Amino acid sequence: MIKVNGKEVVFESFPNGETLLKSDSLPEKMTTIKGVSFKYENDSDLVKLKFLKRFIDSKHCANFIPLTIYYMPYSRMDRSEDGSPFTLKYVADDINSLSFKRVKIVEPHSDVTPALVNNSESIYVNFDLIERVKKEVGFNDEEDYLMFPDAGASKRYSKMKVKNVLIGNKVRDFTTGKIKGLSLIGERFSQGKTAIIVDDLSSYGGTFIHSAKRLRAEGFEKVYLLVAHAENSIFKISPWSTTKEQLFDFVDGVFTTDTILTEHTDEATILKFGNKLKVYNIEEVLNKKGENA
Numbered sequence: 205m206i207k208v209n210g211k212e213v214v215f216e217s218f219p220n221g222e223t224l225l226k227s228d229s230l231p232e233k234m235t236t237i238k239g240v241s242f243k244y245e246n247d248s249d250l251v252k253l254k255f256l257k258r259f260i261d262s263k264h265c266a267n268f269i270p271l272t273i274y275y276m277p278y279s280r281m282d283r284s285e286d287g288s289p290f291t292l293k294y295v296a297d298d299i300n301s302l303s304f305k306r307v308k309i310v311e312p313h314s315d316v317t318p319a320l321v322n323n324s325e326s327i328y329v330n331f332d333l334i335e336r337v338k339k340e341v342g343f344n345d346e347e348d349y350l351m352f353p354d355a356g357a358s359k360r361y362s363k364m365k366v367k368n369v370l371i372g373n374k375v376r377d378f379t380t381g382k383i384k385g386l387s388l389i390g391e392r393f394s395q396g397k398t399a400i401i402v403d404d405l406s407s408y409g410g411t412f413i414h415s416a417k418r419l420r421a422e423g424f425e426k427v428y429l430l431v432a433h434a435e436n437s438i439f440k441i442s443p444w445s446t447t448k449e450q451l452f453d454f455v456d457g458v459f460t461t462d463t464i465l466t467e468h469t470d471e472a473t474i475l476k477f478g479n480k481l482k483v484y485n486i487e488e489v490l491n492k493k494g495e496n497a
Contacts, residue, residue: 409451
């Protein structure tokens with residue numbers, strides 16, 4: 205989904221799959237365009253963004269337009285391993301070719317993304333959302349804990365205002381690469397009953413299942429998860445799981461945004477997961493921060 209000045213741009217498809225940009229869904233005066241926001245749902249959105257920006261360029265009013273990317277596509281492919289394609293760089297190159305004046309990226313997965321995207325700045329919404337989550341779950345700042353599931357999350361969120369922190373250390377099967385378990389680094393200074401796991405992204409939630417199990421074993425009664433980005437797969441069991449475990453069976457609640465999610469408003473999803481799911485509207489979050497394009 206792509207919006208201009210907060211209004212969704214309409215795209216249609218020809219019978220053979222080609223994309224048609226409906227120009228009448230854009231502002232009548234192209235010089236009034238203040239910003240473009242981009243929510244990636246599939247690869248066709250990258251083509252749509254290209255068509256939109258090239259069309260705006262043709263009207264000679266593009267030099268000052270900022271772009272806000274709610275989730276940077278291919279963020280996890282931030283390196284080339286064993287000859288694999290460096291797809292994040294390819295996507296970044298395409299975005300750079302569109303020459304936006306400024307590119308705001310919500311909660312990048314690693315420092316590689318802002319390094320690859322020209323004129324970019326990172327917006328870390330979890331620093332604001334954690335305060336909302338703490339209020340919602342009755343978090344006690346003196347007794348309860350934040351838990352970062354790995355060293356990367358710990359580095360990313362080290363400046364969060366919290367007294368008690370635990371860090372996960374994943375135990376992997378080196379032959380398969382799968383997580384076998386997780387240990388905790390950090391001392392228990394209190395017998396807190398609530399823990400909030402904090403990270404940037406969840407797909408099927410395997411890491412967070414192991415994190416929740418470890419926290420329960422340590423005596424925590426309530427375990428919650430805050431992730432800035434969550435894929436629709438968060439509602440499913442991983443096809444690679446041999447135990448058929450589902451994330452919502454191990455946490456008391458999941459807090460996230462709609463930067464990627466599309467199925468959270470489906471009736472069946474609400475019926476099954478609604479009592480354990482809180483999805484913040486990313487536009488509202490950014491507007492509150494004064495960061496929306």
